[in-house]
Amino acid sequence: MTPDFQHIDQIDAYLNDVLSAGERARFEQELANDAALRREFELVQDMLGGVELSGDEALKAQIGAAHSELVTEGFFAKPEAKVVEMKPAQWGMRRVLAVAASLLLLVAAGIWWWSKSQGDPAQQVAKQYLYAESTKLPTLLDDISAPGLGQDDRPRRTSLADALKLYQNKAFGEAEKALAAHLQTYPKDTISQFYLALSHLELGHFDQAAALLRPITPETLTPDARSGQASQALDFQYEMTWYLALASSQLPGQAAQDSTLLLLRKLEASGNGEWAAKAKEALEEFK
């Protein structure tokens, strides 16, 4: 028995999966042939099991401590109505009525404030889906920045790429300004309009997001208008429908909520597996 692990760096690399295929195969070969290495490998595995157990217990204790701290703070307690002890015999009827009216007003104000802060349940559900579009953006940026194509169009592409990079870096305030400026210069640029809407969505400007998305989302257009759209819009049709549904869900009024459900149902029936599944899941949540 030697006091130190002789092959620990090699074993760490193997277990962390950072070896090349060749190195991995060589290590496994050595493991099969070298009893000392095999013993050390088993010891490391046992050690890792103990480390995992120790770390998991510490993590659970840390989470438990956070939970206890919040329990003590009353974080999980439901707000309870205060019981006001009144002694009618000592109060005139007018004073009793005044207190009752004040309490009623307080309760009404409380309900109004609570419902305003909580929002509609559908709005709460939709909020979980509100995250920046990141699936198509890298490819889009690669396409826009590809050298050798459309040199005449270079200023437009540079301006769009710069604005989209701000969105990609989640600098939504700056992205909103840059995309709005770009759209002013190139008013027919559907992509910038789409990402401008998404920037507004991230900033909580739901009405502006919906207003920008409605005229470019193929699902909302007449067949004639749709056929006249740039092909770019069709590349993003599912994304547009999805984000318009989310923007609508954050708007007040029954019409906006109906519009959300209608758009999600259209997406569910779109035949695009990924988006249909996502819409189905969202519809279930809305129920």
Place this chain on the structure above:
Amino acid sequence: MPLTNESSDAEMVLALRAGDNRAFTQVYRKGYSLVEALITRNGGISDDAQDVFQEVLFIVVKRLREPGFSLSCALNTYLYAVARNIWRDRLRGKKHSVEFKDTLHDFEDPTESETNAKRLFEQRHSTVKTLLEQLSEKCRDIIMAFYYEKKSMRDISEATGLAEDGIRVQKHRCMGYLKTKMEAHPDFTHLKNDEQ
């Protein structure tokens, strides 16, 4: 930088990875109501939500600490998605508890040697945990940071203010101490012989 309700997801993730206590309460403040709403809307009560949220936090923090893992959605969305899976599994478990009785015969009982191997495996881990506690705090911290929190040598160096090479040497030394303790422990030598 102290965490607040306005802290970004990136700040929260960094703090959770680092094991900052404030990050855990802050995650509750930011994400718990969403999870509670999900569970109470789907047949659960507030106690279930608190229970599930602890499990969610455990899973999410472990996942965030995996090397190469990068959060591609909002932290709350991720918490919500994990909570939904846990709650669905729990509901399915409840729903199918009767059927399990009928299908039990489909599964063979583990053999005695399998049960024994599992017991020995768990015992060895428990022993290592005890031996780890006997190391110096510095050694324990380095081993846990590297192997449990999956921090790189550079991250550990930045957190401790020690040179990367120094950390590497220290880690080798600490592992050596642990190895000596493991090999000297009667549980280990006997357990190794049991398995052969």
